[in-house]
Amino acid sequence: MKTMSAHIVVAGGGVAGMEAAGTLAGMGYRVTMIEKDDAPGGHLLQWHALFPDRRPADEVISHFRKHTEHPNLRIITGTTVEKVRNHGSGVLVSLSGGAEEQADAVIVATGFELFDAHRKEEYGYGIYDNVITSADLEAMFNRGLVAKADGSVPSRIGLVHCVGSRDEKVNNNHCSKVCCVTAVKQAIEIRKMLPSCEVFCFYMDMRMYGPYYEELYRESQEYHNVNFIRGKVSEASVNINNRLVIKVEDTLAGRPLKMELDIIVLMVGMEMAGAGMRLAEASGMKRGINRFLESTDHHYGNNLSGLRGVFYAGTCTAPMNITDTISHARAAVTETVKYLNSR
Amino acid sequence: MRVTQSNKFGFTINRSRLIDYDSSDRKVREYVTLREPSFRLCFACGGCTATCTAGQHTSFNLRRMNTFIRRGEIEPLREEVKRCMLCGKCLLVCPRGVNTRNVVAAAAEAIVKLERNEL
Amino acid sequence: MKPEGKKRIWAEYQKEIPDDHFFYVRSCIRQTFFAGSEQYFLKILRDDLGKDVYEDPRHTTCTGIGYHGDVVPFETIQAVVARHFALATEAGYKHIAISCVTSFGIYSEILETWKHFPETLERTRENLYKATGRTFDVPETISHTSDIIYKFRDQIARKAKYHLIDISTGEPLKVVEHIGCHYSKMFPKYGVGGAEFPHVLVGMVEAWGGDIIDYPERRHCCGFGFRQYLVQANRGYSLFATRKKFESMQPYRPDMIIANCPGCTMFMDRWQYTIREIDGITYGADGQGIPVLTYEEVAGLVLGYNPWELGLQYHNVQSLPLLRKMGIKADPSERFLAKDGSRLPEPENLING
DSSP: OOGGGOEEEEEOOSHHHHHHHHHHHHTTOEEEEEOSSSSSOGGGGGOSEETTTTEEHHHHHHHHHHHTOOTTEEEEOSOOEEEEEEETTEEEEEETTSOEEEESEEEEOOOEEEOOGGGSGGGOTTTSTTEEEHHHHHHHHHHTOOOOTTSOOOSEEEEEEEESSSBGGGTBOSOOSSHHHHHHHHHHHHHHHOTTOEEEEEESOOOOOSTTHHHHHHHHHHTTOOEEEESOOOEEEEOTTSOEEEEEEETTTTEEEEEEESEEEEEEOEEEOHHHHHHHHHHTOOBOTTSSBOOSBTTTBTTBOSSTTEEEOGGGSSOOOHHHHHHHHHHHHHHHHHHHHHO | OOOOGGGTTSOOOOOOOOEETTTSOOHHHHHHHHHOGGGGGOOOOOHHHHHOTGGGTSSOOHHHHHHHHHHTOOTTHHHHHHHOOOOOHHHHHOTTOOOHHHHHHHHHHHHHHHHTTOO | OOHHHHHHHHHHOOOOOOSSOEEEEOOSSHHHHSTTHHHHHHHIIIIITOOOEEOOTTOOOOOHHHHHTTSSOHHHHHHHHHHHHHHHHHHTOOEEEEOOHHHHHHHHHHHHHHHHOHHHHHHHHHHHHHHHSOOOOOOSEEEEHHHHHHHTHHHHHHTOSSOSEETTTTEEOEEEEEOOHHHHTSOGGGSTTTTTSOOHHHHHHHHTTOEEOOOTTTTSOOSOOSHHHHSGGGHHHHHHHHHHHHHHHGGGOOSEEEESOHHHHHHHHHHHHHHHHHHOOOOSGGGOOOOEEEHHHHHHHHHTOOHHHHTGGGSSBOOHHHHHHHTOOOOGGGTTBOTTSOBOOOOSSOBTO
16 A cells, blocks of 8 residues: 555654554554654653543553554654645655654644743742642652652642633633643642641632543542632732742632642643744744644644644644543544545 | 721721631631531532522522631621521522531531530 | 742843933922932932933923822823923933832833824824923833932942941841832833832842841732822721731831832831821831831932931931941931021921830
């Protein structure tokens, strides 16, 4: 079969890239996956356990390791895709460092970046010792120890939702979708690890959109005594005991509320990755007002770039959870194969 | 405005509306949660308040009362709990299955106990 | 607390502060409440730093208090500010030095409006020309006068005769800094260090030897407001906000407060008296009040000027404990002497007497 010798370049080695690359290799295509870091895996490598069932992230990582071990799949690490352009009947792919790859099709899976919490100056990330991000908390879970900067055990932790999401002040009007459920998952994990530590989630809306997410929210209240306060934290500071103090409106009580906390966890949202933005600029790919890649049709063309032979997979198009990212990557594979067969 | 000794300026210092979580008292919450564990499940939808008989003609608001109990704001509770007619319609409405009627009963008990220093 | 985190933010909010040739616009209230501050700003810039600062006697109020009190419309205040620009243009100045934070906020707001809605600039030019026959250039920079002292803080430090240090212990003084809301909350980019961690006063205090207290209500408004203090019955509004700040800073036992806004300096000073009368409480160490100084007064003390020439005696909370700590010898009995040596009536109910 002529098409089976076709060469497909996958830009990005996170969940979407690994799913697409492994699946195409398994189907007999020659695949090159380009990963910017030293190893594929993406953000998953930093995560301790996954929502909603708190499954260890390692399980999913080993799945993808096996999935991407294939003689047809070549992985290039420490490299980014800088530009793609139509060339002859295929796509010419320019890599960082000047090398080029001739491909029959390209799947863009450049993914997301976590919001840089320094930008919400009022929370004092990088200034106050015990203000951390959701990613920092996962690292603590990985080390098996949730502690204050001085090593002491926290007695009250607050998780602040929507940091860098739904916030015009940082030019992000979009919802990052996964932070609410991440907060609930992390709140439960803290409660299990430190049963005497009070945990508060400060939320604007609880957006528990996925299967078993709402159930997890209920579980967190029913069995783990996680507290929820509806209101956006407006600022954090420290008092004379170096304890954090937050200001928030308890919007359900209709009154301002002040609370001391030992640790603040900022639930950082998703933004379009910088490497993906550079690739889009150089290659003439359209981006939406949320800066993610814009497909030709958000209902039935959501893997199509509008460039011949170039397809989108995963969170380079919008915030998504792992399940949806995998589905989106599989759809990108279908579109790619359909395209190659029709040439 | 009447000018008193402590108010020779024609104005006083406004009262704080702040809920100071570190100085408020959550004994009532602990008591209510113990007596009625489903209290934890309230997610403040307001269904109870919409259907409430008493809430149509008094300030009684079960959704807000739950919030005050959770934050340890006891003062507003004292009068509030007396307004419930214990009809139980809120029980039928609650999507989280909170035993709302028993929450009010437990809160009323807690307040009596608080006054007797039994909490 | 990680100081490098603050430095990171400060690096992002550096504004252009010119080196010389300022057109000075005064505040309506500062000359009354902190009688020496504006005079010593001019003296320090001209005599100690050798700078050119120009004043035009035809300069008027910016009408900011009326604007925020809802009696002066935006079109009117734009024309008033445009007239000040016309005076600067006529005198050949491109850099405005603004003494008042309310005015600074007004100037910032107007310049931003003109930038985003150029038709409002054209209408203002027309209104000013019709009313006065004047034309103007939009200034190249606007600086609050605290920006300018900030810029020259190290030069002032090199000439320092006294430091913000307790000479009996050798320890830095503990200083609360307070920024006027309209200095950077409306437009963080116009303020040195932005709005969350402003650097303008921190930079001065640290250059002159003091330590800054970062207390929980540091960013809270002093409560000045406009309608809130103009209407007597509303003053509890203002008083509440100030008390909230004092309660929050009290555990740190601050030696002094430095502020860059006329309203903040005045209310944080005068309300200490009012709160003492109503609640019987003062917030300084050992039952004393906490002196509240303008940045010019602090710069003046550092440079060795006479505290009574700087006008410190006209604050409700007297600075004697602070002066003692800094090792500044000043005779309290000379506080209320007039220029001709005659004795002025002494105010009652001073704090730190």
